[in-house]
Amino acid sequence: MSDPTATLAKLLGASSIDDHEEVLKAANAAIKASKGSNTDAQHTRVVALLKLDRFDDALRAIADAGSALESQASLEKAYALYKTGQHDEADKALRSGGSSSSRALRHLSAQIAYRAERFEAAARLYAELEKNNDGIEGEENDIKINRLATHAQLEWSGAGGVLSEAQKQPSREDLEAFETAFNSACGCIARGDLSKASVLLKRARDLCEASEDLTSDEKKAELLPIIIQHAYVLARLGKDGEAAALQKSIELPDITEAPTKAVASNNQVAIGDSSDAKNNNPYVTQRLAESATTLAGNDKLFEYQAAALRRNKYALDLQCQKFDGVQRATTKTILASSDPEKSSTAAASPASAEIASLGVISAAAKARLQTGKAALHEILPVLEKRPTDIGLLLTIIQLYVQTSNPGPALDLLDAFLKRLDASTAAGHEDVRFAPGLVAVAVALYRLQGRQAAIRNELARASTHWRSKTKEDAATSSALLREAGVELLKSSDPAHVASAGATFDSLVSSSSSPASKDSNPLAVAGLVASFATTDYAKVEPYLASLTPVERLISGAADIESLLSAGVATVPTHHSTTTTTSSASASKKRGAAAATTDDAGKAAGSKKRRIRYPKGFHPGDPGNAKPDPERWLPLRDRSTYRPKGRKGKKRAQESTQGGAVARDSKEEGETLELAGGAGHVKVETGAAAGGAGGGAGKGKKKKGKK
Secondary structure, eight states: OOOHHHHHHHHHHTOOTTOHHHHHHHHHHHHHHOSSOOHHHHHHHHHHHHHTTOHHHHHHHHHHHOHHHHHHTHHHHHHHHHHTTOHHHHHHHHHHHSOTTSHHHHHHHHHHHHHTTOHHHHHHHHHHHHHSOOSOTTHHHHHHHHHHHHHHHHHHTTOGGGSOHHHHSOOSGGGSSHHHHHHHHHHHHHHTOHHHHHHHHHHHHHHHHTOSSSOHHHHHHHHHHHHHHHHHHHHHTTOHHHHHHHHHTOOGGGOOSHHHHHHHHHHHHHHHHHHTOTTOOHHHHHHHHHTSOOOOGGGOOOHHHHHHHHHHHHHHHHHTTOHHHHHHHHHHHHHHHTSTTTOOSGGGSTTSHHHHHHHHHHHHHHHTTOOHHHHHHHHHHHHHHOTTOHHHHHHHHHHHHHTTOHHHHHHHHHHHHHHHHHOOSTTHHHHHTOHHHHHHHHHHHHHTTOHHHHHHHHHHHHHHHHTSOHHHHHTTHHHHHHHHHHHHTOOOHHHHHHHHHHHHHHHHTSSSTTSTTSOHHHHHHHHHHHTTTOHHHHGGGGGGSOOHHHHTTTSOOHHHHHHHOOOOOOOOOOSSOOOSHHHHOOSOOOOOSOBOTTSSBTTOOOOOOOOOTTOOTTOTTOOOOOTTTTSOGGGSTTOOOSSHHHHHHHHHOOTTSOOOEEEOSSEEEEEOGGGOOEEEEEOTTTTTOSSSGGGTTOOOOOOO
């Protein structure tokens, strides 16, 4: 019988990538035939198991072999732990190997950091590997692909500020392979540049279909992620028809990767619902969404992907009227995030996008999808129980603004910010000056015209973020730019100094401050802030600014305009009505300051004379105006009342004549002119004067 160890060595010498089963059989036979420990055979068995994707078996084989093999196969153990999703244990295995300077270990360390969502560390490792290009043939292309994927993940996780502008823009070399074109498109999607992403995805699809190095099955497998991503981009661009047609071309059973299949299933439900909203049944949609593949181990989705799927699930639950269940689930997560012991990670921070979105969903469940004042009545008491719920607070502010009542919204936000100012908990200072909260405060202050409050808030936020490290401050670069621009408009020297410090921080965070690649707005702001106080500080940046001659090169010639004079519009006196802006105004214009020789206003309009009815000036046959035209109608001589009583009163009345009197013992009755009636007037004696005849003919009444 031949020696198993010699057979194993002979087999390894002639082995290829297709005979790992034979290598495993030979390694097992050599281990079984060995009287003592055969470390080489055990190591070979572990490698064969890894080649066969039997990672759990490889870990058991390493554990059974003892410490000798574990120290020798630290790379294999770390790789098996990485493939099973045990990223922390994989890091420990790499550090215990003692050969962290090995290029293979750095490759694996970068991949572990990528899957553990430590994207900044992964980007740094890939940059080092790309700089020290002393690897094997073809490794350079793999490093470039992984580096672009890491940059896209940095953008999606909100840490894209650590990348320079040159790293964000796709280069010509990135368009030569479909993998690099696809990853560049992912970076554009994360930044919101969807039009460019659509072009890059089409380029990646064309390159993949034209590739001669791939078989038809391999092309089909590589095209699926590209098509799924392109359908998503088209849906975001509002091209629902094209997105639905592209999504229908995807066959879910053909997708072998579990994460890709889960994303495709979610997008199929979402795009199908948006294209056929009339026939949308939330219960059927929920059933389709729940049939997605369950992910575990290294196949888990990234956090931003899992968060999107959770939000979609809660949205479907709300449409299915499952309000109580949604409220319980979201409230539990929100309360856990407010506990400092349970919110150690950035994803669990109360200011994270995930927790804030859960606050909005919880508010919708509490209000049972109502809006306006009805929703405010339901969710305002919840804010007292969860005062640190940013999502709930922003929802209430939005509802107040929609009902045209921003005053209470600003009061709530001010009270929330004061609580954060008084809090001493770790991380609350970052929450207090979160760019989103500062933007909301500035918007509400602007509605009330409180310019001083806006500048004070921006000055405090700028001071806070300038004190952070370069990586932390990179996430708030947009806030720092807006704060610097607003503070530079102030006449307060303290605000101008704060603006200068803000722009100085932005310029210094650039890789080459005085170069053309730096932020021109930050350089211009720095020069404007220190031009009158510290010329030596701004002098190195003057050359990078656009010259004034270039800025005004296309402007009008002011001297020629002045020499030509100012054009005037001639004045026309006309009785026709115009539609010009001057004549359309209902307000009377100011009196003209210039007068002509006659002393009249040059621009005054002559008032039209109103003539009596039937009178035409210049006509010799004109009748004389009626002299009674100013009297009331009933006082004119031509007045003829209607009816018998009216005619009788008219006969008795005389215009301008004596008034008939009817004297009686108790007084007189006066007829009014024109037959308007009569009035009784008592005589002097009847009126109760000083004479003694007031009581004649009357009996005094006594007391009863």
